[in-house]
Amino acid sequence: MKFDRRSFLKLSSIVAVTAGAQVVLRFGSGEADATSQSSATALPANILVRFKDGHQDLMRLEEYVKGVVEAEMATRWPMEALKAQAVAARTYAVKSFTSSGFVSESGQAYKTSRHDDTSAAVDATSGQVMTYKGAIILPNFFAQCNGVTTRDSERALNWRTGQELRWNYVAYLRARPCSGHAPYTGGSGSGYKGHGVGMCQTGARDLATKGMGYQEILGRYYTSVQVVTLPVFNASNPTPPKK
Numbered sequence: 003m004k005f006d007r008r009s010f011l012k013l014s015s016i017v018a019v020t021a022g023a024q025v026v027l028r029f030g031s032g033e034a035d036a037t038s039q040s041s042a043t044a045l046p047a048n049i050l051v052r053f054k055d056g057h058q059d060l061m062r063l064e065e066y067v068k069g070v071v072e073a074e075m076a077t078r079w080p081m082e083a084l085k086a087q088a089v090a091a092r093t094y095a096v097k098s099f100t101s102s103g104f105v106s107e108s109g110q111a112y113k114t115s116r117h118d119d120t121s122a123a124v125d126a127t128s129g130q131v132m133t134y135k136g137a138i139i140l141p142n143f144f145a146q147c148n149g150v151t152t153r154d155s156e157r158a159l160n161w162r163t164g165q166e167l168r169w170n171y172v173a174y175l176r177a178r179p180c181s182g183h184a185p186y187t188g189g190s191g192s193g194y195k196g197h198g199v200g201m202c203q204t205g206a207r208d209l210a211t212k213g214m215g216y217q218e219i220l221g222r223y224y225t226s227v228q229v230v231t232l233p234v235f236n237a238s239n240p241t242p243p244k245k
Contacts, residue, residue, distance in 0.1 A: 042136065042137060042230070042232055043232065043235075044232055044234065044235035045063060045092075045096055045129060045131065045232045045233070045234050046063060046096065046099060046100070047062065047063060047234045047235070048060055048061060048062055048063060049095055049096075049099040049105055050099065050103065050105070051066060051104065051105050051106075051112070052104050052105070052106050052107065053112070054107045054108065058104065063092065063096070064092075064124060064125075066095060066105070066112070067088055067091050067092045067095065067124050068116055068120060068121050069112045069113050069114060069115075069116070070087075070091040070111065071084060071087050071091055071120040071123060071124055072113040072115055072116060072117055072120045073110075073111035073112050073113040074087055074091065074110065074111050074203065075203060075207075077117040077119050077120055078119075079210070080207060080210035080211055081119065081123060081126075082209075082210035082214065082215050082216045083206045083207045083210035083211075083216070084119060084122075084123035085126055085127050086201065086206050086210070086216040086220050087123070087143070087201075087203065087206070088120075088123045088124045088126075088127045088130075089130050089131065089132060089220060089229060090141045090143050090200075090220065091110055092124075092130065093131040093138060093139060093140075093141050094109065094110055094140060094141055094142075094143075096131055097138045097140045097141075098140070100138070101140075127216070129231045129232055129234065130229055130230065130231050131229070131232060132220060132224060132228065132229055132230075133230055134173065134174045134226060134228075139174055139224065139227060140172075141174075141200055141201065141224055141227075142155075142158075142197065142199045142201075143202075143223075144194070144195065144196025144199065144202060144203065145186070145195040145202075145203050145204065146183070146185075146186040146195040146202060146204040146205075147180045147185075147186075147193070147198055147202040147204070147205060148185040148186070148192065148193030148194055149182075149184050149193065150179070150180065150185075150193075151177050151178065151179055152177050152178050152180050152198055152199065152200065152201075152202055152205075152223065153177050153194075153197075153198035153199050154171075154175065154176055154177045154199070155169045155170065155171060155172040155175035155176075155199050156168060156170065156171050157177075157199075158197040158198060158199045159192060159194050159197050159198045160190075161186075161189045161190060161194045161195055161196055161197065161198070162189050162190055163190055164189075164190030164191065164192045167197065169199070173225065173226070174225045174226060174227050175199050175200055175224070176225045178222060178225070180202045180205040180222075180223075181205075181208075182205065182208035182212075183204050183208055201219075201220070201223040201224070202223065205222075205223070206219050206223070209222065217229050
């Protein structure tokens, strides 16, 4: 079956209709149909990424995750922290893509450069995502907390103004203890750099420095989640079209 960029965008619109669910696409007699499932079964090989400058690109999932880890964490940080970021970034990308049909650069930073350590962290965790009660989660993360605790999702913070954002209650995004570093001193003076919900990247670095593994780090910040390895469902994600 011929598959060009227009076909992919049409496919993405199908994905967007099934918000929050894992999408499996079956191809037969030249037609595609989407089946919504309540639990995660497979990962897309390719995702559509929308960048801040307005352009969008169809990218290999794992290659995209390498660019996110490169942008979100310092390459000199411990490998277990980089692995935790890789799993969080992959999970965020898959959840965003299966919910809306694309991943936005406003949700996760991205760089085109690559570093051996960040790429190795992605390769070492290939196919791994976080689930809650069998469903892939949307794992928020942020730069630095106040050195005491992260925040509940409904108390997410605008760190520049200090005002709470009143997000919805999310069972796996609960306030968790986080220590080992000083509060952030910029912004509104709240001690946070970022919304304060999910994984504190600075805290993840500190835990990795103390010898904690990446799965345990993720368990510290996301309540009652599991790290699972899923296969890539290639039938729904043909090779990206040539430009």
